Amino acid sequence: MQAVRPGRSFLSDEDVLAWRPAIPESGAALSWNLLRATAEMQPSQRELVEAISIPEFADDNLHALVDRVQELVSLRADWDSYGADRVKPEAALHAIKVYSLLVTEDLPRPHLVPTVNGGVQLEWHLQGVDFEIEVLGRGRLDIFFEDDASGETIEESLLSVREYDRLEVLAKEFARRAIPAS
């Protein structure tokens, strides 16, 4: 179980699944306002909503990422012109959850890109250091870390949230190498 951080509350996977019936098959009604409103309408889920939180200093990043998630889940199938799958809402929102676990004042906002099999990838690229996390659903993460200067490459898969402590280690390592003041 991840420690609860002080600050604004956010969403759990269970919330996302509970809300999924509200997401139409085509087009996206998945929005920050919808999610917040739904949370407020279902008091029984507040405990879950409180399970993840993001510090106030990351508020702008959070809103930008939620906007990006909304954009990604709005993509139609074949968005890459080569038959890509639609982005799975649970993958997109789980990507934000992953970000919430890593956020520090040093770590910049990641880029969020869709993957052809319905996942979402968080990416950081700074000073020749690459840190990429592919989120395919609610558990498994595929990680790529490479430092051009040292030639060090790490490729790992984390199969469940119980292994996510490793993420924090790699995020700190990324910040240490890519952000000189860290």
Add this chain to the structure above:
Amino acid sequence: MAGGQSPVPDDPSIPDDSLAYRRITPHWVHVDELNPAGRLSSRAFQDHPDAVSVALRIELVARNLGPADLLSGWDGYGVVSLPVAFLRECGLGVVRDPTSGEPWHALVWGNKSPGTRKKLARAATWIIRPGD
């Protein structure tokens, strides 16, 4: 091929000096203060389901077509190119896979690890940037 692995499919009739074009959705391009011209995500070269689709320049030229023709119906998308020789240097193979709508279509086979995808993204040359 070491380790008893199957050889990567490759068509030697496709010359090394040919180019492979790939359409690029703007969702795979990061634009920020560090990359004002845009940085291509390695995810642009992910198999789906088993290979990466490209268009062969030699097949386009044979039909008096060019990379801009790949964007018909795909407004806002871009096109990058990679030399076939480079794909082969990465351990990949290229095989023609013509379709009724895209007779120039080909598939890039072989293992595209995250490191290989990064190499492809870095080596790709912009022919048409998204939105141009």
